[in-house]
Amino acid sequence: MTTRTLTHISAPAGVAPSDGYTHVVTGPGRLAAVAGQMPFDEKGEFVGTGDPAAQTRQIFRNLRGCLAAAGLTFDDVIKLTYYVTDIAHVPAVLAVRDEFIDTERPPASTVVQVVALYRPDLLLEVDALALVPEDPAP
Numbered sequence: 001m002t003t004r005t006l007t008h009i010s011a012p013a014g015v016a017p018s019d020g021y022t023h024v025v026t027g028p029g030r031l032a033a034v035a036g037q038m039p040f041d042e043k044g045e046f047v048g049t050g051d052p053a054a055q056t057r058q059i060f061r062n063l064r065g066c067l068a069a070a071g072l073t074f075d076d077v078i079k080l081t082y083y084v085t086d087i088a089h090v091p092a093v094l095a096v097r098d099e100f101i102d103t104e105r106p107p108a109s110t111v112v113q114v115v116a117l118y119r120p121d122l123l124l125e126v127d128a129l130a131l132v133p134e135d136p137a138p
Contacts, residue, residue, distance in 0.1 A: 006078065006131065008105045020094060021109035025078040029131035032070050036083065036127040037062040038118065052089035052123045056096040059126050064100065072130050074101050079108045079129040087113045089123055 006027035011017040039047045039055035040062070048054030067073055082093060090111055101107065107128075117125055 032130045034128040036125040052092040060100045076130040082111045
């Protein structure tokens with residue numbers, strides 16, 4: 001794996017410091033977009049009916065698998081977007097997120113409450129942007 005450093009700017013000039021996310025993340029590489037992930041396991045079975053933490057955990061497992069397919073890890077993620085059907089689920093979602101990401105250098109994030117998702121039993125969906133490290137010069 002190529003080693004490189006992402007720059008995390010938690011408190012840009014004139015902007016209040018963030019809590020639990022980074023305002024700006026930059027670094028060298030190509031952008032990789034991971035589609036919104038839902039709480040379906042590898043067999044296509046729905047996980048976590050009515051349980052935001054269980055759904056989040058499956059979603060982050062799916063994100064980890066998608067990132068791995070591109071040769072990436074959560075350390076390469078620069079942005080997460082959360083679509084939740086109830087903003088009250090956010091504490092549970094973030095608690096699970098913290099099991100997967102470096103909480104000292106979290107990615108930029110956006111949380112949006114939506115009226116509905118693909119299915120009525122979905123409580124959230126999460127997509128990601130990551131940077132694929134540049135190949136080192138020969």
